[in-house]
Structures are given as structure tokens and as C-alpha cells.
Amino acid sequence: MCADRVIDITALNKSFGDFRALSDVHLDVSLGERIVICGPSGSGKSTLIRCVNGLEQFESGSITVDGINLKDPGGVDRVRSEVGMVFQQFNLFPHLSVLDNLTLGPMKARGLSRADAEALAMEYLERVRIPEQAQKRPRDLSGGQQQRVAIARSLCMKPKIMLFDEPTSALDPEMISEVLDVMVELARDGMTMLVVTHEMGFARKVADRMVFMDAGEIVETGTPAAVFDAPKSQRFRNFLEKILQH
Amino acid sequence: MTRTMKLWALLCGVLLVTGCSGGSSNWGWYVIDPSTAQGASNVRFLIGGFWATIQLSLIAAFLSMLIGLLVALPGMSANRWIRLPSRVYIEFIRAIPLLPMLFWVFYGLPVVMRSLGMPITIDAFWGAIITLAISDSAFTAEIYRAGIQSIPKGQTEAARTVGLSYSQTMRYVVLPQAIRRILPPLANQFIYIVKMSAFASVIGMQELTRRANELVVTEYRPLEIYTLLILEYLVLVLIISFFVRWLERKMGADESR
Numbered sequence: 001m002c003a004d005r006v007i008d009i010t011a012l013n014k015s016f017g018d019f020r021a022l023s024d025v026h027l028d029v030s031l032g033e034r035i036v037i038c039g040p041s042g043s044g045k046s047t048l049i050r051c052v053n054g055l056e057q058f059e060s061g062s063i064t065v066d067g068i069n070l071k072d073p074g075g076v077d078r079v080r081s082e083v084g085m086v087f088q089q090f091n092l093f094p095h096l097s098v099l100d101n102l103t104l105g106p107m108k109a110r111g112l113s114r115a116d117a118e119a120l121a122m123e124y125l126e127r128v129r130i131p132e133q134a135q136k137r138p139r140d141l142s143g144g145q146q147q148r149v150a151i152a153r154s155l156c157m158k159p160k161i162m163l164f165d166e167p168t169s170a171l172d173p174e175m176i177s178e179v180l181d182v183m184v185e186l187a188r189d190g191m192t193m194l195v196v197t198h199e200m201g202f203a204r205k206v207a208d209r210m211v212f213m214d215a216g217e218i219v220e221t222g223t224p225a226a227v228f229d230a231p232k233s234q235r236f237r238n239f240l241e242k243i244l245q246h
Numbered sequence: 247m248t249r250t251m252k253l254w255a256l257l258c259g260v261l262l263v264t265g266c267s268g269g270s271s272n273w274g275w276y277v278i279d280p281s282t283a284q285g286a287s288n289v290r291f292l293i294g295g296f297w298a299t300i301q302l303s304l305i306a307a308f309l310s311m312l313i314g315l316l317v318a319l320p321g322m323s324a325n326r327w328i329r330l331p332s333r334v335y336i337e338f339i340r341a342i343p344l345l346p347m348l349f350w351v352f353y354g355l356p357v358v359m360r361s362l363g364m365p366i367t368i369d370a371f372w373g374a375i376i377t378l379a380i381s382d383s384a385f386t387a388e389i390y391r392a393g394i395q396s397i398p399k400g401q402t403e404a405a406r407t408v409g410l411s412y413s414q415t416m417r418y419v420v421l422p423q424a425i426r427r428i429l430p431p432l433a434n435q436f437i438y439i440v441k442m443s444a445f446a447s448v449i450g451m452q453e454l455t456r457r458a459n460e461l462v463v464t465e466y467r468p469l470e471i472y473t474l475l476i477l478e479y480l481v482l483v484l485i486i487s488f489f490v491r492w493l494e495r496k497m498g499a500d501e502s503r
Contacts (some may be wrong), residue, residue: 055403067251081409091404104418109409150404157408 006161006192008053010060012239014047014216021047022058023216029161031227034193036203036224039213040239046198048213052194053083066160081109084154088166090146092138092153098125099134102153108155118155124152126184143176148182155186162186164195198243204228212236254480277467278474288461292474295454301484302374302453303440310380310439311432314386319416321391332387339384344445348377352449374446382439386432393428394420426497433490437483444479454478 007029014022022044029035038047050056052063054076056097063070065079068122102121106112112120125131128148130141138146142208146168154162164183168176180202187193187206197203203210210227212220220227220236231237247486278292279285321332352373359366401447405415447456458475462468 036311053407055406075412083407085404085407087400087404089398089400091398091400093401093419093423094402104405105408105410108414108418149342153404153408 005029006031006066007194008062008064009048009052011064012048012051012058012063014044014051014056014058014193015104022051025061025216027218028210029192029194031160032192032208033192034187034191034208035195035211036207036209037194037196037211037213038103038198038200038203038239039219043213044216045211045213046165049085049165049194049196052161052163053080053085055085070135081157082156082160083163084159085163086147086150086154086165086167088169090138090143090170092146092149092150094138097135097137098130098141098149101138101149102156105153105157120156121152125149127155127185128152129151142175143171144178147175147179151179151182151186161192161194163191164197165236166196166198168197168199200240200244212239214239249318273470274467275470277461277465277470289464289474291461292454292457292471295452295457296478296482298371298451298453299440299443300448302371302378302443302451303436303443305380306378306443307436307439309375310382310386310435313379313383315390317383317387318390318394321387322394336384336387339380342381344377344381344442347381347446348374348445348449351377370446370449370451373449374443374451378439378442378446381442382435385435385438389428389431389435390424393430394423396427397423426494429490429494429497433486436490437486440482440486441479 006199007027008024009027011024012022012025013020025044025048027035027048037048039045047056051058051070052065054070055191064080068075068078068082070076070079092098093104097105099118099121102124103112103114103117106117107114111138122134125134130145130148130152133141133145133149137171138149141149151167167183171179176199180199183193183195183202184206193206195202195207207224209221210224211218212227212231212233214235220231220233227236228240231240248287261416276282276285279290280289317332317335320328321336323329352368352370355376356366356368401419401423402415405419406412443453444455446453447459450456454475458471462471465471
């Protein structure tokens with residue numbers, strides 16, 4: 001195994017009942033690599049990244065994250081402490097203030113004191129440019145602000161890898177760029193990222209590699225320049241036509 | 247709520263006035279008339295059952311909430327073999343009427359325990375508490391399940407991805423959100439326990455109903471005594487309702503902050 005490889009997905013298979021969600025998926029990710037996964041809905045792209053941190057179980061194949069096999073005893077918990085995740089629906093804790101959303105993980109899972117956790121939280125709130133919202137409840141924030149809080153919440157756990165599951169799909173159009181800007185900065189800082197998104201502008205700007213999925217398979221992969229300018233498969237061409245036509 | 251209370255007060259007032267006015271020979275309020283020595287002693291005897299009823303209900307409700315949670319949590323597992331005992335418990339306990347279960351616990355359980363080499367004595371107080379708690383726990387378990395399952399799955403997922411364990415996720419993320427939805431039906435269940443505690447009278451527990459029964463036997467005035475008994479439960483339940491509304495308002499206000 002190559003030394004700087006942080007994710008190793010081999011021969012992954014998963015079904016929901018009769019529906020084949022993933023079939024024979026192979027994917028390696030190197031440290032610091034930014035991967036954008038796209039594909040039509042139901043193609044298995046969300047399922048794939050949810051398998052990486054154990055939110056979905058899989059039937060066969062193996063996933064190794066930073067040398068930890070997910071199927072090892074306690075493997076899921078150890079992997080989750082290395083991997084942050086941002087969801088389409090933000091999933092902030094509505095009963096807690098923004099600050100408490102950020103400090104919960106560091107305090108309960110990492111054992112930080114409240115003072116240390118709050119200092120850490122404020123540092124990341126500055127980074128996503130909303131420190132002034134710290135005392136508010138999530139519901140009082142706009143969608144774009146909520147998603148930036150969610151990103152900061154994940155970063156507080158100092159993950160090695162960040163997973164993004166359609167982070168801008170639930171946002172109003174005018175709020176998409178403020179979230180993407182934060183993600184671009186994160187990419188510049190060298191974070192290893194797996195991003196499921198339809199934002200092809202973002203993909204062109206930051207992706208080291210594009211992965212196109214359809215019907216549970218990885219159909220095509222390559223640098224953005226290569227796959228956008230000369231898609232090899234008909235399925236990818238059809239998909240690009242649909243999302244780029246307006 | 248206040249309208250219901252007014253209506254009740256009116257109804258009780260009418261009953262009292264028609265009864266006390268002496269025009270009808272069917273009523274004999276002297277039996278619980280506090281201005282006479284015998285009446286006052288009778289009323290004290292009846293009201294003396296409050297403490298036992300309250301104790302019984304509170305302990306049984308507390309145990310029921312505890313057992314209910316312990317039954318509900320494995321009942322939501324993704325693993326069917328962990329889920330199964332919880333489902334069996336709920337279906338089984340829910341199907342047993344309270345009175346037969348009370349008889350079984352009071353008369354039968356000591357025999358079973360003795361044959362297992364664990365001789366225990368169960369007095370009326372604990373017999374009633376065990377029965378009420380277990381019988382009610384099947385319902386509280388379902389209340390917890392409904393409340394917890396009403397919290398979106400994304401909340402659990404987000405909590406797990408920021409490193410919280412299952413029990414931390416429950417304690418800091420899911421239960422604080424679920425409690426607002428759980429509280430009203432749980433209060434309902436508590437009122438139900440208060441009323442069902444009357445069954446403890448049949449195994450000799452000296453609570454409100456038992457005392458009323460005993461007084462009826464000596465005084466032969468069932469109408470007046472049972473009217474007072476009903477009013478006693480009414481007062482108790484209204485106090486609980488009032489307290490729960492206050493609690494709900496408090497939590498509701500907290501939520502909208």
C-alpha cells in the first residue's frame with residue numbers, strides 16, 4: 001500500500017433489499033486529495049461516502065481508513081474520530097446554541113474542558129466567518145450560515161478527512177457560494193475531501209479527481225479537465241448534458 | 247381547561263346543594279359533615295388515604311418510566327434479536343389486565359420465588375407498586391419509542407460523526423429533543439396510574455378507595471362517601487394536570503428561545 005493513501009475501498013457491494021446500491025466499487029484516496037463524486041440520483045454516490053464512516057453497512061468488500069479496517073472491532077468508532085461529515089440537511093442540534101453545537105463533540109468525545117472547547121469553537125467560527133452568531137440557535141440562522149456552522153462543527157474534531165454529502169443541495173441559490181467558498185478554502189489548506197455534489201464549477205476549481213457513478217458503479221474517473229472536455233462514456237455525456245444545459 | 251374546571255365545580259356545587267338542602271331523604275351528608283365530631287373523624291379517615299395513594303402512584307410511575315426506557319431503547323435496535331425481547335415484553339404485558347396481574351403478583355409471585363429458592367414476602371404496598379409499574383411500563387415504553395423515533399435520523403448520524411457514543415447521543419442530543427414530545431403522553435399515563443392505584447384496595451392497601459370502602463361498611467352511606475371519594479381523585483388529578491401544564495409551558499418557552 002502506498003504510504004500516503006488514507007482511504008482504500010475494495011470490491012464494495014451493498015444492497016437495500018433487492019436494490020443494488022453499490023456494486024464492486026474500488027476507490028483509493030491519497031492524503032490531501034480532493035475528490036468530487038457526481039452522478040444521477042440513486043446512483044449510489046451518497047451511499048458510498050456514508051459507507052466510509054460506517055453510517056451504512058455493506059455486505060462485502062472492505063474499507064480501510066488511515067490504516068483502520070472498518071470491520072475490525074471498534075473500527076467504526078476509530079474511523080469516525082478521523083472523519084468529519086457535512087450533510088445535505090445540515091443536521092445541527094436545534095436545542096443547542098451554535099457554540100454548544102460546536103463544543104459538544106470536543107467536550108464529550110475528546111474530554112476537552114469547556115474553556116478549551118469554546119476557544120476551539122470560536123476559532124473555527126471565525127474561519128467560517130460567523131463568530132457573531134455563536135450564541136444564537138440554529139433556527140435563527142440562514143441556510144447558508146447553518147451549513148457553515150455544520151462545517152465548523154466537523155472541523156472542531158480535527159478530522160483528517162472530510163465527507164460532504166450534497167452540502168449545497170438544500171440551499172437557496174444565493175447562499176450556495178458562501179458555503180462553497182468555505183469548502184474551497186478548506187481544500188486550499190490541504191484537507192482530504194470527498195464531496196458529493198452537482199456543483200461542477202466547484203469541481204473544476206478544486207477537484208484533483210472526478211468520479212462519475214451510475215447505477216451503483218463507478219463509470220468514469222479522471223481529472224476534471226479530462227472528463228469534462230472528453231467524457232468517455234455515453235452515460236457521463238448524457239448526465240453532463242442534463243446538468244450543464246442551463 | 248379552566249372551562250372544564252368551572253363545569254366540574256358547578257356540577258359538584260349542584261350535587262352538594264341538592265344533597266345538603268335536606269329536602270331529599272336520599273342524601274345524608276351528616277356522615278361526612280366536618281361540623282360534627284363523627285363527621286369530622288370520618289372525613290379525616292377518608293382523607294388519610296391520600297398519602298398512600300400519592301406514594302403508590304409516584305413510586306409506581308417512577309419505576310414505570312425507568313423500566314419503560316430500558317425496554318424501549320433495545321426495542322429500537324437495528325438488530326432484530328436485540329429488538330425481539332422488547333417487543334415480546336410489550337405485547338405480553340400490555341395484554342394482561344391490571345386486576346388479574348395484581349392478584350398474581352400478590353398471591354402467586356411469593357410462591358414462585360419460594361420454589362426458586364428466593365423466599366420473599368410481598369406486602370400490599372409493594373405488590374401494588376410492582377403491578378402498577380410493570381403493567382404501565384409497556385405503555386411508557388411505547389411512548390418513549392414514538393418520541394425518540396420522531397427525532398430525525400440525521401440528528402443521531404450527526405452526533406455519531408462528531409464522535410459521541412450511543413449513550414452520549416441519547417443523553418445529549420436525542421432525549422433532550424424527544425422529551426417535549428414525550429412529556430404530555432407520559433403525564434396522561436401518570437394520571438392513569440393514580441386512578442388505577444384504586445385497585446390496590448382489593449389486596450388491602452389502605453389508600454383512598456380502601457378507606458372509602460371500609461367506611462361504607464360501617465356507615466351504610468355509599469352515595470355520600472363515594473361522592474367524596476370521586477372528588478378526592480378529581481382534586482388529585484387536577485393538581486397533576488395543572489403541574490404538567492406549567493412544566494410544558496416552561497419547556498415550550500425554553501424551546502422558542
